Amino acid sequence: MAKAATFTCTNCGAVxxxxxxxxxxxxAWNTIAEDTPLSTGPSSKSLGAAKGKAIALTDLATExxxxxxxxxxxxxxxxxxxxxxxPASAILVGGDPGIGKSTLLLQAAAAFAETRLKAVxxxxxxxxxxxxxxxxxxxxxxxxxxxxxxTNLRDILTTLEKEAxxxxxxDSIQTMWLDTVGSAPGSVSQVRAAAHELTSFAKRxxxxxxxxxxxxxxxxxxxxxxxxxxxxxxxxxxxERGHQFRILRAVxxxxxPADEIGVFEMTGQGLAEVANPSALxxxxxxxxxxxxxxxAGIEGTRPVLCEFQALVAPAPxxxxxxxxxxxxxxxxxxxxxxxxxRCGIPFAGLDVxxxxxxxxxxxxxAADLAVAAALLSAREDASLPRRTVVFGEISLSGSVxxxxxxxxxxxxxxxxxxxxxxxxxxxxxxxxxxxQVQKMPDLAAxxxxxFGAG
Numbered sequence: 001m002a003k004a005a006t007f008t009c010t011n012c013g014a015v016x017x018x019x020x021x022x023x024x025x026x027x028a029w030n031t032i033a034e035d036t037p038l039s040t041g042p043s044s045k046s047l048g049a050a051k052g053k054a055i056a057l058t059d060l061a062t063e064x065x066x067x068x069x070x071x072x073x074x075x076x077x078x079x080x081x082x083x084x085x086x087p088a089s090a091i092l093v094g095g096d097p098g099i100g101k102s103t104l105l106l107q108a109a110a111a112f113a114e115t116r117l118k119a120v121x122x123x124x125x126x127x128x129x130x131x132x133x134x135x136x137x138x139x140x141x142x143x144x145x146x147x148x149x150x151t152n153l154r155d156i157l158t159t160l161e162k163e164a165x166x167x168x169x170x171d172s173i174q175t176m177w178l179d180t181v182g183s184a185p186g187s188v189s190q191v192r193a194a195a196h197e198l199t200s201f202a203k204r205x206x207x208x209x210x211x212x213x214x215x216x217x218x219x220x221x222x223x224x225x226x227x228x229x230x231x232x233x234x235x236x237x238x239x240e241r242g243h244q245f246r247i248l249r250a251v252x253x254x255x256x257p258a259d260e261i262g263v264f265e266m267t268g269q270g271l272a273e274v275a276n277p278s279a280l281x282x283x284x285x286x287x288x289x290x291x292x293x294x295x296a297g298i299e300g301t302r303p304v305l306c307e308f309q310a311l312v313a314p315a316p317x318x319x320x321x322x323x324x325x326x327x328x329x330x331x332x333x334x335x336x337x338x339x340x341x342r343c344g345i346p347f348a349g350l351d352v353x354x355x356x357x358x359x360x361x362x363x364x365x366a367a368d369l370a371v372a373a374a375l376l377s378a379r380e381d382a383s384l385p386r387r388t389v390v391f392g393e394i395s396l397s398g399s400v401x402x403x404x405x406x407x408x409x410x411x412x413x414x415x416x417x418x419x420x421x422x423x424x425x426x427x428x429x430x431x432x433x434x435x436q437v438q439k440m441p442d443l444a445a446x447x448x449x450x451f452g453a454g
Contacts, residue, residue, distance in 0.1 A: 082256015260300025326356025
């Protein structure tokens, strides 16, 4: 008798007995997919009476052999990985179609191969001739990278076991097909089983495996969320398709800091590193314009300066718009509400547009004060003092709260030639030679002191 199919939510992994349009556990819509069971499965009565082998236990003081990281010589990639590629690690790289994932990983494979590591690149989406064409365009045709086009996971694992490479790149996990799973490639069952087999193989054979993952329209890696839990590192390759800059961001890393970023520029010869991203995300600060505020942020372990740009314009009656690019729209609504209720500065009947220059996406609450400064500057048509950085978190009471790594932010600003800083009143400061510091106790002080508003 055939087993009944189950249905799994690709967003949270919850299992349902029947299909529905909305997951009851996480509330996501259109994420439930049929998960065909394996032809054979475990007994319904636990493991039975048979005993397994006793496993060896150690204590916390036991010293393991140190694992030396492999350097790719691509500094931005090594930074995001936490200092290099850890042996026997599993890495998942996701990003929008056409953003440059295959280009980045082909360059990474060539870079690892040139450091005398054995690299294998297996494509399930392109023929080997297409990959060679890309390699010629990137001037990598002489790199000692082994290449194959295959989707049968059993054949791939057999080949990797025979070749014993140091690093293997699988492009992509959604195209892999496992013959023990009775569903189509790209389904929840296939993706989960393929990721488990590849991750287990990486740990067992000491091979670093890099998996490419497709993303959904919401920007999340497609497939069950359990795949992200299986791997050691999850990287997102971000950027606007019409913009030349790309950001590689670590959202999970067992061997390094999360939220670390690497910045690349897409050129005709592939992806080029950007050594100083702060200069990249800033416009000309000699001519300060209304609606502009420079934020000193922290991305992972790296201080990054970027520019918030705001525009406030009269709106047709009852049709005020709030448009945000690169920041949380809910956070913008909160800042506007605090400005109106605590400072008496209304934004009703006004269109508000907010943009982070350079295609960067900011998630830090420390950007609140910079956003408020940009909004006030645009509304009052008054520029901030030239070469000034702003950072601080705003509470619902209108007070400005201090943020971490204040001195690191100020040192980066000073290195780039900034002369003054606006920051929370209770910030702990050390050496700030050369920087004029202006401390704000609350949002009303910023509106009154800097812009004369409120």
